[in-house]
Amino acid sequence: MLSTIIYRSQLSESVSPERLQALVDHSSLRNAAIEVTGILLLDGQHFFQVLEGSMEAVLTVYQRISQDDRHFNLIELMRDYAPARRFGHAGMALFDLRDYPQHKVVDALLERVTLSDERIRHDRVVKFLRSFVEGRDKETFIAIEQADRWQLTAPRAFLSQPTWQPAPDQRCEFALQPIVDVASRRIVSCEALIRGPKGASPAEYFAQLHESERYQADLHSKSYAFQLAGHLDLREQTISVNLLPMSLVVIEDAVEYLIQQIRHQGLRPEQVVVEVTEDEVISRFDAFQSAVQQLKAAGISLALDDFGAGFAGLSLLADFQPDKVKIDRKLITDIHCSGPRQAIVRAIITCCQALEITVIAEGVEKIEEWLWLEGAGVRYFQGFLFARPALNTLPPISWPERRPL
Numbered sequence: 178m179l180s181t182i183i184y185r186s187q188l189s190e191s192v193s194p195e196r197l198q199a200l201v202d203h204s205s206l207r208n209a210a211i212e213v214t215g216i217l218l219l220d221g222q223h224f225f226q227v228l229e230g231s232m233e234a235v236l237t238v239y240q241r242i243s244q245d246d247r248h249f250n251l252i253e254l255m256r257d258y259a260p261a262r263r264f265g266h267a268g269m270a271l272f273d274l275r276d277y278p279q280h281k282v283v284d285a286l287l288e289r290v291t292l293s294d295e296r297i298r299h300d301r302v303v304k305f306l307r308s309f310v311e312g313r314d315k316e317t318f319i320a321i322e323q324a325d326r327w328q329l330t331a332p333r334a335f336l337s338q339p340t341w342q343p344a345p346d347q348r349c350e351f352a353l354q355p356i357v358d359v360a361s362r363r364i365v366s367c368e369a370l371i372r373g374p375k376g377a378s379p380a381e382y383f384a385q386l387h388e389s390e391r392y393q394a395d396l397h398s399k400s401y402a403f404q405l406a407g408h409l410d411l412r413e414q415t416i417s418v419n420l421l422p423m424s425l426v427v428i429e430d431a432v433e434y435l436i437q438q439i440r441h442q443g444l445r446p447e448q449v450v451v452e453v454t455e456d457e458v459i460s461r462f463d464a465f466q467s468a469v470q471q472l473k474a475a476g477i478s479l480a481l482d483d484f485g486a487g488f489a490g491l492s493l494l495a496d497f498q499p500d501k502v503k504i505d506r507k508l509i510t511d512i513h514c515s516g517p518r519q520a521i522v523r524a525i526i527t528c529c530q531a532l533e534i535t536v537i538a539e540g541v542e543k544i545e546e547w548l549w550l551e552g553a554g555v556r557y558f559q560g561f562l563f564a565r566p567a568l569n570t571l572p573p574i575s576w577p578e579r580r581p582l
């Protein structure tokens with residue numbers, strides 16, 4: 178099956194025309210040998226390449242190209258299947274935009290396309306090519322620094338936090354993972370992540386629960402999370418707890434129970450964020466909405482967790498207008514080199530800015546992911562890059578810092 182990959186990248190340094198021609202000649206021969214065709218566009222600072230052939234061959238070439246240090250910031254814009262090649266004539270040809278007057282460059286490029294006129298009009302690859310040639314893609318492009326200019330500080334403890342000793346008969350425990358504001362090196366919230374006794378995995382904990390006790394156990398476990406938070410020196414930080422949306426619906430007086438437990442541990446409702454995942458279908462919508470209203474009326478904030486990965490999606494923003502949205506890790510992983518993820522996350526950020534909803538990126542593990550997200554306007558982060566969850570205490574934190582020159 179014929180597949181296509183398109184990417185864009187930035188030149189590491191200026192490459193002489195001779196070296197560039199040698200690269201193109203060599204690539205053209207190598208590509209032709211495995212029936213890969215395509216084109217390489219250059220505007221002086223950026224490359225834009227189309228690779229088409231069998232998925233296996235295209236991926237092999239793309240992986241080699243990704244390792245090449247003559248360019249950086251590679252962003253895969255499209256990976257798709259097609260009935261016909263766009264550049265059936267050449268293994269790889271160079272098209273330097275600077276060789277053409279502005280008003281002729283699109284036509285000159287389209288002359289090279291080996292599709293019928295009808296196909297050209299509707300083809301996504303051709304639309305991507307036009308966008309690059311006309312410079313429209315730059316309106317949304319976020320240029321990030323090279324990651325090797327950054328390093329992480331050694332993990333440092335946040336104040337001197339005591340480790341909380343849970344009671345021996347406690348059915349579950351909590352690990353804490355901070356949500357951080359990197360620009361001001363502050364912890365803004367600590368998420369309490371459920372664990373079994375002695376730190377057993379969440380899967381082990383849930384496995385020993387009977388289906389009928391699921392919601393009750395979910396709600397009641399929060400009292401342990403608040404107890405742990407009450408023993409920490411939280412100051413202006415909030416404590417974030419996860420709750421199944423249906424726990425608020427199925428259990429009578431769930432919200433009163435939460436408020437009572439919060440106060441019992443010496444916390445204020447304003448210090449608590451309830452994170453609801455959108456991965457469970459909310460079957461009694463009105464009852465859920467009324468519970469959310471009660472939470473908010475009491476001063477508790479609401480965050481939509483794993484946003485972008487579940488069932489309900491964007492309409493939840495209209496119905497509940499949460500205070501915070503946590504973008505799911507599936508959208509965050511490798512965002513720096515994925516055009517589709519960048520487009521989706523940019524749209525989420527724009528939407529949340531219009532609604533004054535705070536955006537948190539979760540599952541951040543790489544400096545490059547953080548650099549892109551920061552460039553896109555995200556301020557709050559959670560992930561192994563900064564801190565791993567720690568059982569019954571706050572973990573030490575690493576901060577990104579510029580490497581000394």
Ligand SMILES: Cc1cc2nc3c(=O)[nH]c(=O)nc-3n(C[C@H](O)[C@H](O)[C@H](O)COP(=O)(O)O)c2cc1C
Nearest residue numbers: 204205207208217224238241242243245247248269
């Ligand atoms: C912008 C750019 C585009 C490239 N395109 C191709 C290509 O289409 N095919 C290819 O084999 N190599 C391409 N290369 C070169 C590869 O990165 C790599 O250097 C080369 O495939 C190694 O070939 P060798 O194993 O024969 O030395 C490209 C490099 C750059 C910087």
